[in-house]
Amino acid sequence: MTAKHNVLVINGPNLNRLGLRQPEIYGSQTLNDIIESLTADAEKLNIELNHFQSNAEHELIERIHQAYQQADFIIINPAAYTHTSVAIRDALLSIDVPFYEVHLSNIHSREPFRHHSYLSDIAEGVICGFGPQGYAMALGAAAQLLAQNK
Numbered sequence: 001m002t003a004k005h006n007v008l009v010i011n012g013p014n015l016n017r018l019g020l021r022q023p024e025i026y027g028s029q030t031l032n033d034i035i036e037s038l039t040a041d042a043e044k045l046n047i048e049l050n051h052f053q054s055n056a057e058h059e060l061i062e063r064i065h066q067a068y069q070q071a072d073f074i075i076i077n078p079a080a081y082t083h084t085s086v087a088i089r090d091a092l093l094s095i096d097v098p099f100y101e102v103h104l105s106n107i108h109s110r111e112p113f114r115h116h117s118y119l120s121d122i123a124e125g126v127i128c129g130f131g132p133q134g135y136a137m138a139l140g141a142a143a144q145l146l147a148q149n150k
């Protein structure tokens with residue numbers, strides 16, 4: 001069997017509250033539910049999955065830095081920092097690890113301030129509006145990409 005690829009999943013502020021409020025927008029699954037299901041998917045794909053969630057911008061940046069030469073791929077839902085954070089954009093640019101941007105909701109059908117992302121133009125791909133399934137779609141696509149590039 002080939003060596004396991006390492007995928008890091010990062011979730012930004014307030015996503016630790018998933019399932020508790022606004023299920024009409026974000027669904028009823030908790031973040032733990034999503035990560036549990038993603039971990040099972042990763043096992044089947046022979047991928048080592050690590051997860052990090054924080055409500056603090058500097059902690060997200062530190063974790064991105066740690067991924068340098070450690071993670072093969074990142075799946076990130078930066079939550080509200082998507083629309084505000086040049087610092088998270090710069091952190092991702094500083095490590096040269098490819099990433100997918102994921103959003104539970106369709107940010108383009110919501111308030112105008114959610115339409116712009118500081119990350120989309122530097123992401124390998126963007127998935128939004130598929131709810132928790134978006135993370136699984138991103139993982140499947142990352143696995144394919146990693147297998148192609150070896």
Ligand code: CA2
Pocket residue numbers: 013014015017018019020021022026077078079080081082102103104105106107114
């Ligand atoms: O749709 C997404 O995944 C978002 O990244 C979620 C962010 C939002 O600021 C982005 O525009 C789109 C917000 C996450 C807030 O999570 C909550 C969880 C439970 C209850 C309320 C908010």
